Amino acid sequence: MRLAIDNAALFGRTVEEFVLPDGSAASLRELDRRFSLRLGAYSRVVEIDKATAVRFRSTQEVDGFTLIVLDKSESNCRHKMHLLAVRGAEVRAWDLGDCKAPPVASISGDLANFDVSTGTRTTRYQFSGGRLLYGDLAPRMAPVSASATVGSGGRTIPVAVVPARVAPADSVVRDEPGGKPPGSGTNAAHAAVGSAAVDGKPARRVSTLPRAELDFERKEQAPRTMYLNR
Incomplete structure (x- = not known):
């Protein structure tokens, strides 16, 4: 993730637009095969590194942060999830997933779970309080x-x-x-x-x-x- 001047607003194309929980607008854009995200009225944008395709999944308020969930593909990884946690001007970002299938999301008011399953093993990523914790679930x-x-x-x-x-x-x-x-x-x-x-x-x-x-x-x-x- 990097910040950049918003050249995509002038020369790029809009992939998706959505509304954040506070009512402000956000847009996902692409320019020269590079994806970026503009949040609200900020002139600087968040670049989504290494992505060959990006799709908006959801956004909601989670424990004081605006959590934005994106599905992301890379050249050598078809399925990855990109998380952005925004509070004021601060943006925290994580990538997660095993490239084989999209993580399964379950989001409530104070935490968000993302389960990545491989065979009988399931790893749970859990966002709460601005942190992303992870660990294995016991097999069913x-x-x-x-x-x-x-x-x-x-x-x-x-x-x-x-x-x-x-x-x-x-x-x-x-x-x-x-x-x-x-x-x-x-x-x-x-x-x-x-x-x-x-x-x-x-x-x-x-x-x-x-x-x-x-x-x-x-x-x-x-x-x-x-x-x-x-």
């Missing part, structure tokens, strides 16, 4: 079966067990020491499933395997920072 557990003893005769029948789910997105940042989400532990990690019945008598309840948790070590990806008024 496959459904398993268990048996329960029912009735006075001691008959045993198979009982399906609901597969565990990955911890919710809002538990990543607000975690306890050690990187485990609040409420995790032996009691919280086991959920009883519904009971079966044979001959009108209820089956004994069985538990799932421990819940899949975030293996989130709170690593930080440093931003590239620029100022539109300098």
Whole structure:
């Protein structure tokens, strides 16, 4: 990311225009196969380096920053995501993705999650408070079966067990020491499933395997920072 004088306004073409959360206008332009972004009334623009194609995805206010999400392609990387976090004249930028597929975004009022999946591994990038943290999610557990003893005769029948789910997105940042989400532990990690019945008598309840948790070590990806008024 670099700042430059807005030559694209005179000689380039407008790729997309959109409105920022504060009501000001923004435009994505291209000049001589180089892409740039103009924000509001600033005369300086943000150049998007190494891009062969750029597409606007979304913008909204996240924890005091205007977060702009762009899909970006490079000559040797088809799928990459470009994030811009703007507050006043300050612009912070990050690139993320594995080039194979666009990251899956989930954005709320105080944080934004971007999941990059490769096989059974999912890496979550999380933006909050002007920082981008990342870490691996635990793999999803496959459904398993268990048996329960029912009735006075001691008959045993198979009982399906609901597969565990990955911890919710809002538990990543607000975690306890050690990187485990609040409420995790032996009691919280086991959920009883519904009971079966044979001959009108209820089956004994069985538990799932421990819940899949975030293996989130709170690593930080440093931003590239620029100022539109300098």
